[in-house]
Amino acid sequence: MPAARESLLDAAYTALARRPWSAVRMVDVAAAAGVSRQTLYNEFGSKEGLARALVRREADGYLAGVERALAGGCGDPRERLTATAEWTTSAARENALVRAMLTGCWSERLPSPTLMAVPSSSAVPAQRRADGPLPSPGDLVALVRDRAVAVLNGAGTLARPNAPELARSCELAVRLALSCVAAPPAEGGVAELVRTALPRQLTA
Template sequence: MRDAARDLMRDTVLDVAAEEVVAHGWDGLQVRAVATRAGVSRQTVYNAFGDKHGLAEALVLRLLDRFLDGIDRAVAAEESLRGQWEAAVRYALDAAATEPLLTAVLTGTSSDEFLPLLTSDGGPVITRARDRLVATLGGHHPDVDPRVLAPVAETVTRLTISHIVLPLHPPERVAAHVADLATAVVTAPAR
């Protein structure tokens, strides 16, 4: 029961923090305001997340998990490996363009705090996305060698983040190119 209450409190705090970041950017986020709106003490927020950076990391990882759930659904809707790579990348690019929290993270004044969590300090994000892609695609294609799939999934994750942060081409073109590359490497004869 105590774990369920703690999880509910964390979710409530993260929901409120996400709303605050979308409305005011990371610089406008005040732990006191989040605590008040969530109905907990400021110390409770600090105990749960450590500090403002810990709160940012928790927001990004929760957003990532929701993103990955969507990618799983997009992949499941396709039959071919190439179609699944393309669906995964396209979903990520489209969701990044329409998700208000991610938009605030990547384009607002909050980027100074969040962007490193996706790029230079992005180890947990990249690892979680890579492992989920390996599990999802490996589940659909058990014949694909996971030792090949893992580095390709990591590369696809990094490429997708790069295109989210600095979009140069239409999402459908990026998704097709990344899918072509990933499929070519995964299906290449072993050396």
């Protein structure tokens, strides 16, 4: 991603942490990023385009964290899924946009771009991607589940074929994490819940 675009997204994210999206001004975002307002409009087209690009970047960042959790050093599939669940809850706790994407609950402070694709005439490839469909909560659950299944199947740590059981276990870990986002557990956290709920031997 070009440096100017990344700086503008950083500036927009910082502005959103300080004030509601409705009060974030494009001129202030451009100034904070050290670029002209024209550069901002060239990159994103409009404030809605900036919002979509910001949401897309935060979704991509969350999914990159999922990849890191699944690739962790421990070979135990249960521990990899536990790490994924822990990442999900911590990302949602620390990032309001990730929380909104995972739960579908967009507060009045946040931008709430339509999840459907919007017409895009942008010459910027990254913006054309941002103008495409954004992931719904169900999409994110499916993406994480399917990625977990693929990683664990390829890890060489699973003993015998049982794809439905593995897929159920992967989805269970994600959905337990989401329940902890909506209603944080009093004790033990998501890790204890996931370790207790998943079968001791996961098989692919």
